[in-house]
Amino acid sequence: MTFVPDVKIAIPSIPPEFVVRSELRASLEAARAAEVVLVCAPAGHGKTLLLADWARTSTSADTAWVALDRDDNDPRRLWASVVASVLACAPVPSTSRLHQPPVWRADAQPEFLAELVDALGALPRPIRLVLDDVHELVDADALHGLQILSRNRCPGVQLVLSSRFDPPLSLPRLRLAGRLHEVRAAQLRFSRSEAEALLEGAGLHLEPAEVDLLHRRTGGWAAGLRLAASGAAAASDPDAFLDRFSGDERSVADYLVGEVLSGFPDDVQEFLRLISISEPVPTGLAAELSGRQDAGCLLDRLEHDTALVSSGGRHRDSYRIQQLLRAYLRADLNRHGVERAAELHRVAARWWADRLEPVPALEHAAQGQDLDLLTDLLHRFAVPLIAAGNHGPLRRALATAGAQAVGSDPWLALTSALAHLEAGELITARGDLARARRSWPAHDPAGLAVLRAVAEQFSAAVDTPIASVPVDPVVAAVVTENRELPVEPELEALAHLSRGTAGLGREDLATARAEFEAALHLSRDEGFDYLMMQSLVLLAVVAGSAGDVRTMRTMSGEARAAAAEHGWTDSSWSSAATAMLAYAALMRTETSAAERLAVEALGLSSTASSPQLWSVLRGVHGAAVFDAGGRAAGLAELQQTRAEFGDRPADAQPVAALAMLEFRAALLLGHSTAARTVRGWLADRSGETAELMVMQAWTDAAGGRPEHARSVLRPVLHDGVGAVLAHTLVDAWLLEASLAVAHGDRPAARSALQGALGVAEPLDALRPFLHAGSGVRELLVHQLGTFGAFDGFAEHALTAGRRGAQQRHAMLSERELTVLGLLPSMLSLDEIADDLTVSVNTVKSHVRSIYTKLGVSSRRLAVLTAHEHGLLTTSLRQV
Incomplete structure (x- = not known):
């Protein structure tokens, strides 16, 4: 009789740091009706401990355990171990043939197995037969015996197989018959909470972000997590060890080579090494990199048999290698020769470029050490990347190309300028613009001129009023329509943006709107999401300039939604949309919303790079604080905003808005000197405007000079003196109404109030009514119901800013x-x-x-x- 050591048939002990996998344990327990259970995953996924834990905690059956090894390819030893494990696990009746060793003759395997099945089926209690490490069996006779055992129905016996890859059994037949329960690598991967418990059990107490990092790098692979924990415990600097922890770390590499890769033939190892440069790797690229036409079939087989690769994509034709394994393979590839790896990256760059995938094309080209290839791809894909909003990959590719290449190539310099502008790096962007001008060709193509026009305009507009943006000859040729539009749709869309921006600077709102709408439609049709967001913001600016607040709000809301969807909330364009929404909310007396939006945008780094945008947001926030009851604090913030903004150049509207907000707050608090300071600041920056006249009239009214105040207002109300802000006319009519009420001129007061409502309603300008005084509000009460189409708005005006x-x-x-x-x-x-x-x-x-x-x-x-x-x-x- 073959001797079987006790350790071979003993259920493994559970270490103290073991993490209970409750869901997996429950899944196994619930599968008691399945005749065959297969737990299949590569080395280090915790298969043995999972089954041992189940065996030790389950009461639904007795467990017979056999730890297989290479020696079990001898059928006599294999079946002797199985019989010994059954005899050891539970009481076996003395009449059972399992007690009669001479009956079990390995040289008569079919009869032997038939008698074994009968004997097992006659046991008084259910039994669970666990065969651990089935992948060790390669002998044809041993595997044939296992096939017979799995195929024969044996009541009361559940066969549990643990293997690194699928054993050569009739798994599809078992699966179809409902006799098979499977646990695969995906289920065995540790969740984030389980990973944290494993690390804690190993004595490694990490911050949440460090746990996230390790969980991501290991993919929940139990062995990887344990190796990280033991390595950190032994390291002199655990934080540094964890920061650089990868598949090329010595302990991980040794494990991967000894336990994972050594089981593959040399050609499969080489295949994995070659495709490791790409993440993910489509089957077509895998074939290109490896020269194997069966790359797709091989990847599919590796996924099915080992779970070391996983498929994805719409057609599941793109694969990812387990992260630690991929890190080892890439390092090993470089050890075989850096030039070889670079050549593979060049192959991948061209493959992705042929499929119009600029991001991976540029990333591989950057690692391919071929400046000509990288430059060529930048010429092809830089502008589409800008249009789509992929600025990060573009900046990385440009950095790889180097300052010398960028500085000598105006196309690269201009795309670099635009990329840095989007990152809020104004100084770097202007340096790129200067280099583009110095290397400008004698005969510039239309696309290059458009790029320069947009870069010049957007760069100057950060801290220069749109109307004052200097226009050099190249830019002028684009914005005055003296040049044909480029045929490339992304450049055509940029040309429309450039012309629209020029129209906005000339206060030609009709032209600006038409050009921005053309850019918007083209961007939507072509999927240029970033240009679409920019067009929406610029259309909102046009609408606001024209007094169409509702359209401004709609366009700004769409722009913010697009920014949120694509992760661009920290861009200056998103901040500009937020600023317009915040100002509109302030005018609608939605004070808390205005304050929240302003705080949100002020917290973004992109806001700091635009003093004009920053001042608008700070002004809205201060005014919202004022309206919410913090009057002294609100006025102080408005004053500080103006002081910090100083004499910087800015467009007329934000300057006027900031001045009007602060002036009104100061006057309402009785700070006449502070109010005069604001008026002087505005007068120094503008000509004679309606805002200055309204400020003077407010001052006269507060100082007890009502007649003079009404005479100051007359040019605003009747002589067509232009207002920078559309709602300034609302303030003027309300002041006229208040003065008329005080004078006892009820007809004039009613007429002025009607005028205020007529101007305010399309602007959603409720805030002027909030500070209009009790005389105007009382008049509103008594006249409510007589305003015709404006009655609904009048009722809103009465309750504007109400609290409690x-x-x-x-x-x-x-x-x-x-x-x-x-x-x-x-x-x-x-x-x-x-x-x-x-x-x-x-x-x-x-x-x-x-x-x-x-x-x-x-x-x-x-x-x-x-x-x-x-x-x-x-x-x-x-x-």
Whole structure:
């Protein structure tokens, strides 16, 4: 009888640091009806410990365990081990033929196995027969015996096979019959939480970001995690060890070579080494790199048999090598010769370029050590990358090309300028522009001229008013339409952006809108997502300049959504869209939204590179703080913003907006000297504008000179003095209405209020009504219902910026709300009592309670306060 050592048939012990895989354990336990269980994954995935844990915790069956090795290719030894493991795992009746060794003759295998199956089936309790490391079996007789055992149905016996690759059994037949339960490498990979538990158990206490890094690098491979933990524990600088931990680390490399790669034939190892330069590697590229026409079949077989590669993509025809293995293979490839690796990268660069995939093409070209190839690909793909928003790969490729190549090639210099502009690196971008000018060819092609025009305009616009952007002859030829548009769609779209920007600078809004719309449509059709975002922002600017606030808000919202979708929220274009949305929210008295949007954009680094954008956002934030009740803090922020912005050149609109916000805040707080300072700052930067006149009129009104104030307003309201900001006219009409009310000129006041509503409604300009004064708000209350098409907006204007409406609504009883709803009418209290069929004393009691709760002393003030807090609406008054 063949001797079988106890260690061979003992269930492995569980180490103290073992991480319980609860879901996998439950999955195995739930598969008790499956006749065959296959746990298949490469070395180091924790197959043995998983099964040992299951065997030691499960009570549904007794477990017989056999640890297979090469010696088990002798069928006599193999089946002797199986019998010994069964006899050791559970009581076996004395009548069982398992106790009769002479019966078991290995030289009569079919009969032997038939009797074995019968004997196992006769056992009194269910048994689980675990054969660990089945991949060690290569002998035909041994494998044939295993095939017979798996094919024969044996009630009460579950066959559990653990292997590094699929054993040569009839797995498809078992799978189709529902007799097979499988656990593969994907299920055995440690989750992030399991990886953290494993590292903690090994005594390695890491920060969450370090756990994330190791989990990502190892792909949840248990052996990789354990090697990282043991290596860090032995290292003098654990942090440095973990930072450089990869497949080329000595312990990992030894494991990969000894336990993983050594099982592959030499040609498969070479194949993996060659394709390791690409991540991912499509089957076509794998064939190109390796020269093997069967590359796709080989990759598919490697995925199926080993799980060391995994497929993906729409048609599952692109593969990824396990990350630590790939790191080792790449390092090993370089050890075989750096030039060989570089040549493979060049092959990959051309392959991706032929398929119009610029990002991987440039990345491989950068590693191919061929400047001519890299330059050629940059000429082909730089502008499409800019249009699509892939600035990072472009900057890396340009950096690899080197300053000398970029400086001597205007095309590269201009694309470098645009890439650095998007990164907020203004000084570097302008250096690139200077180099492009110095190396400019005598006869420049249309595409090159367009690139220069856009780069010059966008560079200057960062800190120069659009109207003041200098136009050199090359740029002028593009923006004045003296040159044909390039045939390449990305360059054509850029040409439209350039011409639109020039039109915006000339205040030719119709031309600007038409050009930006052309750029937008072309970008959408061609999938130029970044140019689409830029076009939307510029269309929002045009709409804002034309006073079309609703379109400005819509376009800015679409631009922000595009930025969020593609990860461009830190770009200056996204910040500009956010600034416009924040300003629109401020004008709509959506104070919290305005403050939130301003804070969000101010936190982005791109904002700091544009002083004009920064000042607008700071101004909106200060004004929002002011409107929310922090008046002193809001004014202080507005003052600091203006002081820090100083005398920098800027477009007229942001300057006027900043000045108007600060001036109004200062005057409302009674700081007349501060208000005069703001007015002087604006006067120094602009000609005679409506904003300066309104500021003067506000000052006169506050100083008790109403007639002079009205005379100052007259040119704004009647003589066509131009306003920089569309809503300045709303301020002017509201001030006129307030002055007319104070003068007792009710008809003039009503007319001015009607004028204010007419201008404000399409602008969604509610904020001017927030600070218009009680006289205007009272007039609004009494005239509500007489404004025709503007009645709805007038009601919104009454409640602009209200706070605490819900609390006050809760303070009033239902009957008090009913009485309140009748107070704006001309009914006397007696008539109100008759209408409600209650006594007049009851009505008087309700009225007194209403006055107390609203903090007022008259019916007129009660109606006004109720409107301001949203307690009175059209629907309420009709009750």
